[in-house]
Amino acid sequence: METRKYIAISDFCDSHRIDESFVFALSEFEIVQINYSEEQPFFHLDELPKLEKMVRLHHDLNINIDGLEAIHHLLEKIEKLNEELTVLKRKLNRFEGH
Amino acid sequence: MEFIDYYKVLEIDKKASEKDIKGAYRKLARKYHPDLNPNDLEAEKKFKQINEANEVLSDPEKRKKYDEYGKDWQHAEEFEKAKSSGRQQGRPGGYTYSSGRAEDFSDFFESMFGGSSRTQGRNVRYRGQDYSAELKLNLTDIRVAHKQTLNLNNKKIRLTIPAGVEDGQTIKISGHGGEGINGGPNGDLYITFSIFNNTSFKRDGANLYKTVNLPLTTAVLGGEITLDTLDGKVKMKVKPETQNGSKVKLQGKGFPKYKKEGEFGDLFVTYIIKMPSKLSQKQKELFKELAKTNL
Numbered sequence: 001m002e003t004r005k006y007i008a009i010s011d012f013c014d015s016h017r018i019d020e021s022f023v024f025a026l027s028e029f030e031i032v033q034i035n036y037s038e039e040q041p042f043f044h045l046d047e048l049p050k051l052e053k054m055v056r057l058h059h060d061l062n063i064n065i066d067g068l069e070a071i072h073h074l075l076e077k078i079e080k081l082n083e084e085l086t087v088l089k090r091k092l093n094r095f096e097g098h
Numbered sequence: 099m100e101f102i103d104y105y106k107v108l109e110i111d112k113k114a115s116e117k118d119i120k121g122a123y124r125k126l127a128r129k130y131h132p133d134l135n136p137n138d139l140e141a142e143k144k145f146k147q148i149n150e151a152n153e154v155l156s157d158p159e160k161r162k163k164y165d166e167y168g169k170d171w172q173h174a175e176e177f178e179k180a181k182s183s184g185r186q187q188g189r190p191g192g193y194t195y196s197s198g199r200a201e202d203f204s205d206f207f208e209s210m211f212g213g214s215s216r217t218q219g220r221n222v223r224y225r226g227q228d229y230s231a232e233l234k235l236n237l238t239d240i241r242v243a244h245k246q247t248l249n250l251n252n253k254k255i256r257l258t259i260p261a262g263v264e265d266g267q268t269i270k271i272s273g274h275g276g277e278g279i280n281g282g283p284n285g286d287l288y289i290t291f292s293i294f295n296n297t298s299f300k301r302d303g304a305n306l307y308k309t310v311n312l313p314l315t316t317a318v319l320g321g322e323i324t325l326d327t328l329d330g331k332v333k334m335k336v337k338p339e340t341q342n343g344s345k346v347k348l349q350g351k352g353f354p355k356y357k358k359e360g361e362f363g364d365l366f367v368t369y370i371i372k373m374p375s376k377l378s379q380k381q382k383e384l385f386k387e388l389a390k391t392n393l
Contacts, residue, residue, distance in 0.1 A: 049228065049285070053133045061128050071134065079136070086232070087266060090292050 006042045009034065016055050022065075026054055029069040102206045104151035104164065112165075116156065123152040137230050150207050160211055226276035226285035233289050235259070236296040241328055241354060250274070250287065257289070262304060262356035265293035297328065304363025306352045309370055312336065317371045327351050327365060334367075342371040 013020045023043075027034040031054060032047045043051065050072075057063045057071060105112050108122045126148045128134070135141035154160045231250065244259040255274055263269070268290045275285025300307040310325060320338030324331050329351065345368050352363030377385070 057131070057133055061124070061131060075134070075136070086290065090266065093292075094294075 005045050006035070007045060007048065009041045009043065012043070012048075012051065016052075018055060018058075022055075022058065023051065025065045026051070026068070029065060029072075031069060031072045100206065102147070102150075102204060104154050107147050107151040108155065110155075114155075116158075119152065119155050123148060123156065127152075132227060136228075142227075147204075150204060154207070154211065163211075226278045226282065228285040228288060229275045230288045230290065232292055233259075234292045234294065236294050237299075237301065238296055238328070240291075240293065248289075255287070259291075260357050261354040262358075263291050263293070264303070264356065265291065267291050298326070299328070299365075301353060304353045304355045304361075306363065306365045307368070308365065309368045311372045312340065312369045313372055314374055316340075317342075317369065325367065328353070336369075340369055340371070342369065344369050 009020055009023050013023060023032065023034070024041075026032045032043060032051050034041050034043050036042075054068050054072070057068060063071065105114070108114075108119065108126065110118055110122045114122070127145065130141045130145040130148060132138075132142045132145055135145075154164050229250065231248070233246070233248070235244070240259060240261055240263055243261050246257050246259060248255045248257055253274075255271065257271065268288050271287040271289065273284045274287035278284050295301060298308060306328070308325075310323065312323070315321075316323065316336050317340045318338065320340070321336050323334050323336055325334050327348070332348070332351070334346070334348075345366055348365040348367065350362045351365035355361040355363060374381070
């Protein structure tokens with residue numbers, strides 16, 4: 001079965017029952033990347049987890065777009081710091097092991 | 099089955115108003131929401147408890163039943179049977195959670211309320227959470243494709259690790275993360291490899307590096323040495339007049355190239371010429387003879 005690599009914004013918004021303006025606002029804040037074809041705007045499948053996370057935070061915690069942008073940047077920062085921590089821990093283990 | 103104090107879970111008083119409950123719930127949900135606490139199973143567990151507590155306490159009917167029978171939850175069933183009216187479907191207004199699932203609720207909740215009314219709400223499909231794990235392997239383990247079974251949340255995942263993976267490299271295993279919600283797709287599993295070098299070689303990608311001590315006479319006159327490689331011992335010819343620090347490349351004797359079956363890197367050998375010590379009288383005399391030749 002072939003997997004769809006692109007998702008139309010209208011399809012996503014229909015299935016999540018959200019207004020398309022929400023996704024466009026996320027795009028303006030550069031949280032998700034939207035592409036445009038002649039027919040309709042769409043996004044790549046890789047953007048889906050991020051977009052769904054934003055919808056959940058918006059619905060579950062009533063967080064507005066400004067808040068989502070702040071969370072997005074902080075989560076990215078945490079992820080980067082965690083990666084650095086993993087690398088440093090590994091280096092320390094190597095150092096302590098020899 | 100253990101009694102759960104939902105008031106304690108939401109950190110509120112038993113006399114808390116609907117507004118207090120809503121406020122406490124929002125505060126804790128923001129703190130423990132899984133999307134704000136990636137890869138934190140404790141936060142996820144706590145979030146489910148908060149969710150469950152809110153489900154009960156924010157619904158006047160359920161709260162009443164919980165307050166009456168909570169500590170004697172075993173009688174709740176009798177209470178239900180005695181009631182002639184059917185169960186109320188859903189709840190009016192109130193703050194609904196989109197990421198909750200009936201199976202997320204405790205046995206205690208199920209015994210009292212028989213499932214969540216939320217499942218009748220917004221039927222949004224969510225992709226499951228991504229999981230991350232670290233896998234520690236020895237360098238010698240990844241010389242060949244390596245099969246390993248991981249145990250993640252009581253699920254066995256069979257994995258073939260390609261030969262030549264790098265230290266710190268992350269691979270994605272699609273669909274092995276958290277379960278999707280309401281029929282949504284599963285999340286992915288990300289495995290980061292931590293490779294411990296249990297050999298005497300230094301590794302840089304597919305190339306290996308090794309330093310070999312060479313006796314002075316072998317360096318000067320040439321000869322043959324036996325060298326340990328990852329494939330076993332090999333015999334190597336040493337050219338006469340080999341200089342200290344000179345390097346030799348053994349093509350294809352390095353590490354397997356990642357996802358390039360049958361291709362290997364090279365092994366680089368650096369010669370360190372070992373200067374003799376504790377010379378015998380005869381050896382000293384021979385060196386003196388050599389010295390006379392202006393060597």
